[in-house]
Amino acid sequence: MTGAEPDLLIEDLHSSLVDPALETMNFLNEVAARFPGAVSFAAGRPHEEFYDLDAIPRHLRTFQRYLEREKGVDPGEVRRTVLQYGRTKGVIHELLARNLRLDEGIDADPQSIVVTVGCQEAMFLVLRALCAHEDDIVLAVAPRYVGLTGAARLLDREVWPVRETASGVDLGHLVEQIAAARAASKRPRACYLIPDFANPSGLRLDLGTRKALLAIAERHDLLLLEDNPYGLFQADDEPRPPTLKALDTGRRVIYLGSLAKTCFPGARVGYLVADQRVATATSATVLLADEISKLKSMLTINTSPLTQAIVAGRLLEHGCSLVAATRAENAVYRRNMRLLREGLERRFPRSGPLKVTWNAPAGGFFVVLTVPFAADDDALEYSARHHGVLWTPMTHFYGAGEGGGTHQMRLSVSVMTPEQIDAGLERLLSLVTDRAGQKAGSVSDAQGKG
Amino acid sequence: MTGAEPDLLIEDLHSSLVDPALETMNFLNEVAARFPGAVSFAAGRPHEEFYDLDAIPRHLRTFQRYLEREKGVDPGEVRRTVLQYGRTKGVIHELLARNLRLDEGIDADPQSIVVTVGCQEAMFLVLRALCAHEDDIVLAVAPRYVGLTGAARLLDREVWPVRETASGVDLGHLVEQIAAARAASKRPRACYLIPDFANPSGLRLDLGTRKALLAIAERHDLLLLEDNPYGLFQADDEPRPPTLKALDTGRRVIYLGSLAKTCFPGARVGYLVADQRVATATSATVLLADEISKLKSMLTINTSPLTQAIVAGRLLEHGCSLVAATRAENAVYRRNMRLLREGLERRFPRSGPLKVTWNAPAGGFFVVLTVPFAADDDALEYSARHHGVLWTPMTHFYGAGEGGGTHQMRLSVSVMTPEQIDAGLERLLSLVTDRAGQKAGSVSDAQGKG
Structure with a gap:
């Protein structure tokens, strides 16, 4: 044009x-x-x-049956759950929690899960919640997925790089960057990384690096944004190393989940786990997931419950294991x-x-x-x-x-x-x-x- | 908690x-x-x-058949279209253009359409594109849908109210607010309104007000954000007044469409029509829709093509008329x-x-x-x-x-x-x-x- x-x-x-x-x-x-x-x-x-359009109606029926038989929901309410406006945090949180326990050893409170329009929306929402002020920045292991940079740019926020090494993250450089940011009156809010088979580098963190990262996050009052789209696709049958979230005893990790690679991208279903506790003005403590949910209600209202249902059907057909699926x-x-x-x-x-x-x-x-x-x-x-x-x-x-x-x-x-x-x-x-x-x-x- | x-x-x-x-x-x-x-x-x-879960597989098949027979797409590509990542601007733009011509008399270039995660994402994207600088504000007829206010707040942008009257908008107040904003070194970028059966007031603009609004937009270099979720639900069989977009000869209107009320909200399918021409640094002129699409790729990547397909199936089953549907x-x-x-x-x-x-x-x-x-x-x-x-x-x-x-x-x-x-x-x-x-x-x- x-x-x-x-x-x-x-x-x-x-x-x-x-x-x-x-x-x-x-x-x-x-x-x-x-x-x-x-x-x-x-x-x-x-x-x-292996994509199969004929499987879609079956997945949908599987979720319907789950709601009716396992949850005791009447047919009218099932219809409304799938086709009406609905819960901002999503309708498949319990199944995702079951999956996280089974496949990742993560013990997530279903209430701390927000189902999102793919993992990209999850990233955006987390950055919006955390990067409140102009001087709030996010750290990210470089090279990095362009979607993280893009989400930060939509919010006019800087991404500061942390060098990668053969074991995944240059921890010394991470600490240096935290200090440099603070010296420049910036507030580093979180560090984004893909610990397992990163996009683009393919690298995976070893267990020692994972533990050291959590210790640094604790010591320097930083959150870790763990993005895990590829973790299940290990090339051998050895036990997989634990995710950061599975090791996270201090609520330092916000876990970003994608079902694009384990189900199919066209569902646009991802999620985040944000179990951090937020002190509010009224002195009540609320889940970060609930605060993020408020932001989501003004961004996309809710994630399509219809595609949530279809993805959940696939999950249920494999006993909630994506390894099996x-x-x-x-x-x-x-x-x-x-x-x-x-x-x-x-x-x-x-x-x-x-x-x-x-x-x-x-x-x-x-x-x-x-x-x-x-x-x-x-x-x-x-x-x-x-x-x-x-x-x-x-x-x-x-x-x-x-x-x-x-x-x-x-x-x-x-x-x-x-x-x-x-x-x-x-x-x-x-x-x-x-x-x-x-x-x-x-x-x-x-x-x-x- | x-x-x-x-x-x-x-x-x-x-x-x-x-x-x-x-x-x-x-x-x-x-x-x-x-x-x-x-x-x-x-x-x-x-x-x-009238929601019917059993209709979902039929809608999906209808869209499959449309791709195969009308568009000559082979089955493998149909599967990819519905289940893979896909076109950021969406896959049902031609059908939406057909619908707009049929139901609204809007002649929209399909390339100017961006399919969004409900109309809420469309609002957010438009505000993000237009409200570039801190001093950019959006005007909105008050009382107004809270989602508009929320989207602006996510972006730290102000919404200035324009008074409502019995005929829908106080045009004098609109001009006053434009002048007041400019006097305060603010840049009013657009005025948001629901011209037909507004949420919350139920009001509808008469034809004279519509034309006057377009003239003001032209004179004061302002865009109009026309949100139209309820327009089809007129209580009698008289001819409906034309939408602002149908009257828009000067590309002053960005049209925000919702299928939540005409199909079902659980699909989370909305869209925007942005046919404005943007001059870029390279002197090439591009569609605003294409610029907004870039923002969308960093927010939600694309709208679920699966729910687009299902909604499109319903459209096709009614000859692309939502009045009929x-x-x-x-x-x-x-x-x-x-x-x-x-x-x-x-x-x-x-x-x-x-x-x-x-x-x-x-x-x-x-x-x-x-x-x-x-x-x-x-x-x-x-x-x-x-x-x-x-x-x-x-x-x-x-x-x-x-x-x-x-x-x-x-x-x-x-x-x-x-x-x-x-x-x-x-x-x-x-x-x-x-x-x-x-x-x-x-x-x-x-x-x-x-």
Whole structure:
């Protein structure tokens, strides 16, 4: 759309609209749309092979039966529960609490759960509640999910980065940043992280780091925002490490849950657990969840009880275990991560000439590849145009001016077939060879001229 | 919950949490919960008698068939459309555009439509886009829907009231408020109103007022936020007046649509039409809808395509006409409004001793009753306790310090049966008699003492 007389100027609209964080998804989608024939390691969405529209009515009936038989609700009230306006905090809180106990060992009071429009709304609501004043900031492990940055930008709040290490978080840097923020008269309210198979880095915190984080949160009066969309997708059958929330004896953790990857994204059902106690003016103490619920009532009123019902039906059909519900998907993720690792090892042997390395996440959707050239937006476009392969520049997961990720790509295999992984890796190899050659070439050109 | 050691202080959380606008719904729900036996004129939710859970799978199949047959989408893509992440602006925009043309005579480019999590999210997004700076304010016809006030409060933005008249809006006051805001270095960005059967006042703008509003918007460089949840529920078969958007030749109107009352609230599907052209830094002109879509991607990612599909199925089953889809509901609303009016006339005759008056909306859910005593929160509690009848104090629909509505109740009949309307009016009569008597009594007491 061009040439038409404008009605508004972009500079009169909210400044987040020109923030790189909000452009990221648009840019990546646009590149993908321009090269539809490219093999994509960029898509981070869940595997969709097992999606079944015919299961939707069954899930709905399962939830109906649960309300009628287990909860003794009469049919008229069941109809109202699913189709009318309803409880702001949601209608499946008891089932989510059951799931958290079963799959995560988290003992959550159902009243401390707020069902949200995906995890994104949960993030926004928590930031809105906590970042009350202009000088309130949120810390976040960098690289980080762009949705966190975006939610903070909608609220005109700063996100301060905390460095990542091989074990997940640079705890020393976290403490430094808390001190630096306070020295700058800022109030660090919380630190956001994905402790299990992070987006984008794939990293998982070890148990020691988890405990140390909780101790730091306690000592420095900070909350931890634990986002856990991928935790169930561990690549082996070893016991999973406990979530921060399962270890949280001091109510330092707000847990952000997603059902997008364990059920399906189209339900737009996520939730948060906020069991913190808030002292009010009347000296009564209320749950943070109830305060957040008030904010939600002015943002989206309530989360669709119809999609809550459908997701709950799926939960109930698996005894409230999402581990059980996602066995087929998890088998695909395990296979794909193995194929990716094996394919990388075959094409980029450590002893070979191409200086390509990668990390080895123990699960999840993502692997980070480090390459011997700038893996920026131009390189992505070049890659799509000349080699037919898409990936995500890691630079998009750092804030403006933070640096980092300049020679790194995020590879995601969550929606790929074995054939696509193989073809994609062949194309990546040709891209790396091309770029490494170009670099070598330009060096020898320079030598020739010199 | 009391007595527990607090983790947080309310004054460290966002200030909207202590705003009366956010307490309103809690207070009203709490009174309703404490007096479950009371007859309620308070509930503003849509009629639910015709809700049918068995229709949900059919609606879903209808949308599937539409995608497959009319749009030529293959079954795998249909599954992805409904269950995966998807288009931020939504997947039913073409059907909504068809509906707007059919039912409202609005010629909307489908690309200018953003499907939202109910109309509440649409309001929030529009305010976020427009109220960029601290000094940006929104005007709103008072009394007003509390959700508008709440959304503005989440963003720390002021709402300035514009007085209501018998024809809907005091246009002189609107111009005064624009001037006053600018004189105070504020930037009035838009004026929010419900032109048809407003919540809470029931008023509808006449055609002249609509045209004058558009002229003022043009002259004073203001946008109009037209919220239209009740417009279809006219109490007679006369032609409905055109919406502001249908009259809008200068792209002055952002239209806010709700499907909560015409389909069902549990879908949480609303939308906005924002066809304004935004000049960007690169001199390209983009649709405001696309800018708002970027904000949405950081708030809720997208609106559940599953509930969009279900709502669209219902639309398709009625040839995309919501007038056709809501004939049964509309018949109930018409009957109930008639019964309310007749019942009021019988119990509070104009020549009688009880000085009770009411307005006569031409449709919608709401009637405003003016009574000879303060119809405040205490009166509501007294009414519930001693007379078993609930209603909504009109004071809740005015901002703090605005005054107004002190002797007024909002009566809603949308979910009532004829028997409940009759019983409720009997109880209202006994409340008014009691209160009028008390007043008389206290006067004679005072005389007796004097």
